[in-house]
Amino acid sequence: MIIFIVAWILFSFIVALFGAGRSIGFTKSFFAAIFLTPLIGMIIAAFSKSKKEVNKKKELDRLSKEYLDLINPKK
Numbered sequence: 001m002i003i004f005i006v007a008w009i010l011f012s013f014i015v016a017l018f019g020a021g022r023s024i025g026f027t028k029s030f031f032a033a034i035f036l037t038p039l040i041g042m043i044i045a046a047f048s049k050s051k052k053e054v055n056k057k058k059e060l061d062r063l064s065k066e067y068l069d070l071i072n073p074k075k
Contacts, residue, residue, distance in 0.1 A: 011038035019045035023054050 012033035019029025022045050033041025 015041040022048040022050055024048040
């Protein structure tokens with residue numbers, strides 16, 4: 001029984017390391033893996049967007065807003 005619990009926590013930690021590079025983050029993916037299962041936690045983390053993707057979208061939104069402000073100045 002102890003080996004099962006240690007394995008569960010170990011696999012949850014591995015899922016959390018994977019989730020750290022995603023928008024879900026380390027903590028949320030770890031708790032998803034602990035409270036659900038490591039497999040379900042991995043699926044949840046895999047379906048969340050990557051941090052690079054999120055940062056890229058934020059940068060594009062910022063640049064779009066700047067461009068619109070340039071061509072359409074406020075009066």
